[in-house]
Amino acid sequence: MNILFLGPTCPRIENLLRALGHFVHREEGRLSSDFSKNNFFNFCISYRYHYILTPSIIHAFQNGLINMHISLLPWNRGSDPNLWSFLENTPKGVTIHHIDETLDTGAIILQQSVYFDETKETLRTTYSKLSNAVESLFTDHVESILNRVLPYHPQPSGGSFHRSRDKIPFLPLLKEKGWDTPVGVLTGAGLGCAPRQPATSDKKVVSSLFDELPPRASSSKSKSTEKLSEHNFSDHSVF
Template sequence: MTDDIEIVFLGVNDAGMRVYNWLCERTNVFVRALLTTEEQLTLIEDTEPDLVVSCGFRHIVPEQILDIPEMGCLNLHPAYLPYNRGANPNVWSIVEDTPAGVTLHYMDPTLDTGDIVARREVEKHFSDTGKDLHQRLEDAQFELFKQTWPSVAAGNVSTIEQEDGDGTYHRTSDFEELCELDADETVRTRELLDRLRALTFPPYDNARIEVNGDTYYVDIDVRRE
């Protein structure tokens, strides 16, 4: 394409800012706006960009907005779709031992179910905490986007359809329940360690347990010999 690709960017997290800044440095790209709230989405109706790119946006984009950009709406998700749609994919990759990775996909009216443009698996280790894996996924999102961008800009991408019923999905409420440890529950050692590893994300206090009326927060450090 010889004309500038006009983009509206949706995002708020660290990976999103890295992608946003990288796009702003491209030739033949004009990033018209960075939106972080649901109320700002009307700007897409006003500007009618060629493309919407999302990374870290915390709201579902309505179908009438998705239909506006001629080149579609792309989202970077820190999961190897169709596994771990929704919230906290780094946590569930550890807890449920599902593939960890990152995916660039077209957005549709439901969450993380659109056609896949590109995806990449990210390695996991038993010593990983949720924070370790989260940081690795952020790096992988940025690298995947840079690698795929020339094909996107040229309008030369092939996609993979996500089949209904495949993969996994989690809400924020699932994460909140995971944080509540039961002092009287009997669990396998590996399952408990995986849960604690996944919830360890300093400086945040995630895993918590109540003993004799007092609440304690739990982190874990697993080291390889």
């Protein structure tokens, strides 16, 4: 099978697919409008990808286009799902779902709840555990996913959606320790804000502080603060 992998490299998944005899081509940049005309793939996996896919690409893959998302959908669609799951004290987990033309709203294929001891965890450790959980969910069911034999169902109503800029009021909570902020100090801090639902025109947010791989630990407070401030908080596209 020819498989298109969208996003930063993930050796755990890419190596498994190749070991199973599949051809894997990875793209991290924006796909051209005629990409689907000039290339043939049987299946597409999006994981931390930074761009919106065009309708022509979505339709070309039909049900063979999936996203791996580190939240328990429909909670925390969009940007910074790990962070918001603590700020708004919502259910935590991971989801593998079909991609449709709206943000993180496609039918759910697989889900798994993830539980944390909030007295011991940080944003870094929870991000790592969520990433491991969604990758394990994929690898444990890889053949069934690729062969499209798993049942899927629409997402339930409700949930929440966040843009990258929505976290700006809470950055003071992260200023001192960044990725090493204990999640206990974040729990419930965003409950005064009504959950935002995605509009059809909304684009998925990335290049955000907590939707990408954690930066390496900094050796000084000033470096950590610089890392927080250098991120662009405008909306970017990703699945």
